[in-house]
Amino acid sequence: VSPEGIGLVTDVTAIQLGWSVLNVTAKFGFILHLQYIKSKYCKTLDATRELYGVNGGPVPAKDPEALHDDDAEDFAPDHGGEQKMRTLISETMVSLNMSSHTERFMKLMLDNGIVSTDILER
Numbered sequence: 001v002s003p004e005g006i007g008l009v010t011d012v013t014a015i016q017l018g019w020s021v022l023n024v025t026a027k028f029g030f031i032l033h034l035q036y037i038k039s040k041y042c043k044t045l046d047a048t049r050e051l052y053g054v055n056g057g058p059v060p061a062k063d064p065e066a067l068h069d070d071d072a073e074d075f076a077p078d079h080g081g082e083q084k085m086r087t088l089i090s091e092t093m094v095s096l097n098m099s100s101h102t103e104r105f106m107k108l109m110l111d112n113g114i115v116s117t118d119i120l121e122r
Contacts, residue, residue, distance in 0.1 A: 052094050081116030085109070088117060 002015050009015055086106060093102045114120060 048094055049091070052090065052099060081118060084117050085115065 003010055009018075089106050089109070090099070090102055093099045093105065109115075
């Protein structure tokens with residue numbers, strides 16, 4: 001349609017307007033497609049969590065005053081971190097379709113001293 005092709009339209013402004021309309025339409029369609037994929041994934045993840053009983057709720061925050069105490073309790077194992085670790089391993093194994101190996105993998109992690117997600121981040 002443009003001068004490089006058939007040559008039906010010779011007005012430069014009309015050609016530029018056509019290109020911009022096509023560009024905006026293509027990008028808008030791509031964004032809608034990505035949002036559709038994201039919502040489909042989230043629905044699948046929620047259904048998987050519900051099916052396997054994995055709790056995906058927020059992790060409870062620690063008491064800010066407990067962070068400043070110099071008691072020996074600060075060195076006790078973090079049960080909230082262990083729960084977060086169990087949830088992470090469960091979700092990972094379910095997504096890999098290996099949920100039957102969850103307990104064995106969790107035991108290996110605990111035996112090797114990996115008891116919270118903070119240790120994994122190091």
